[in-house]
Amino acid sequence: MAQAHRIKTEPPAMRAGILRFVKGVLQESSFWLVVLIALGMIGALATFHVADPAWTHTANVAKIHNLVGTVGAWFADVSLYFFGYPAYWLPLGLLFAGWRLLKCGALLELDAEIVLFRVMGFAVALVTACGLAALHLKPGLGAVPGAGSAGGLVGVHVSRFLVQAFGFAWGNVLIIALLLAGVTSVSYTHLRAHETVLDLVCRLLLEKKKKQ
Template identity: 35%
Template sequence: MAQASKAGEQGGGLGMHVGRRLREVALLLLVAVAVYLILSLITFSPGDPGWSFTGSRDHVTNAGGPVGAWFADVFLYLFGVLAILFPVMVGLSGWLIYKERNPDDSVNIHLVAIRWIGFLVTLAAGSALFAMQMGDAGTLPAGAGGILGRFLQGALVAVFNFAGSTLLLLALLLAGFTLFTGISWFTVMDSIGGALLRLYRGSLDLKDRLDDWRRSRQARRQRSEAVRTEKKKTEKRKPVRIEPSVKVVEPSQRAEKERQAPLFEPTAMEGGLPPLALLEPAKSSGKGYSKEALE
């Protein structure tokens, strides 16, 4: 029993390993096919040999060769502009096979089926809308909506009229796109609303910053003008000359009274000339002795 259980575990591990490698191979092949189909569609030429036109095989301008020319002609004839969704769905299927797995590591067939149903609904609704709104589209074999779009347009307009058909097809297109891609429109609306709210707040913040910058710039300009004006006034003004103030000290009356005049005239020194004041007449002092005092 133990050996059988061990052998079963080894076999299960080998199966999971092989399954992963097969999913990787499927992803690579489907992505390569999708790229080839996209190249064939975008290089479509009405002059290439195809289902709706017979031409020379020696002059094929399609990047996918004669096979790509036939594929592009058929799908553009059937689905119009939205034929480009087919290679996108092929590549998405490869990614789903590789990434979306059940808990037992098997391919989630139900999810792949839901994606294909959404793809077909999107393709049908989109083709009808293109046929109603655009009609013929230049070099496309059967117009913008292809044969499928023309058929659905005629059937729906006969029952719901143009406005009702447009509304119904838009609803089907949105529903099919949700099943096709797994994108929730409510999540998209929330994301758009959040982005708009952030943009609004950012614009308010930017406005406040610009206002602050303008005010600071105006304040700097006013300060520089005030400095220039004051500088001009300073240059025109004469420099102030500070003179030293000499304070004359007047002698007090007491000092005048106490000052003693010389009692004797200065005499010349020995060996010198007498002073010239001796030549002047004597001044009367108005004082003297009376006769009585002398007697």
């Protein structure tokens, strides 16, 4: 008579431990991959050379000067052409996003509205930083493609529009205000899921009133 064999199953605690370990390894490796990409972006921007063939011009050179090669030369050329010096915010933003999502364990708490809010905030901060750079900084020799601005093409148009519309003084005030608003929206950590900016302001005012 055949005997029934009991199927051995892993204890739930062991299975949960394995899943937790795999999740931790994936998050850690993904974070360091993001760090590597961001460092490559910084290296490409820092070693930009006007003689390297890229998007804004073509050239025949025996050796690419950019640390990240042809890809780095193209990335630096395009980024510096459009954003100028604030192009360095791109790898910094990537590092911040990787640290928040992967290192702080916020990956599973993502909400589409909050992600969109933060991305828009970063875009506003980047654009206004370009405007400030275009107004107040002069690019060094060979620091940006061609005869570009310290704020890139974006900074030139943003600063020109705001200064023509509001004047130099108030244009600067508006740019700084938008820059601070953009940075705050990216870095502020108290925005809850399914909560609009207006909801956040009302909640903070109520909490402050209760404390008083």
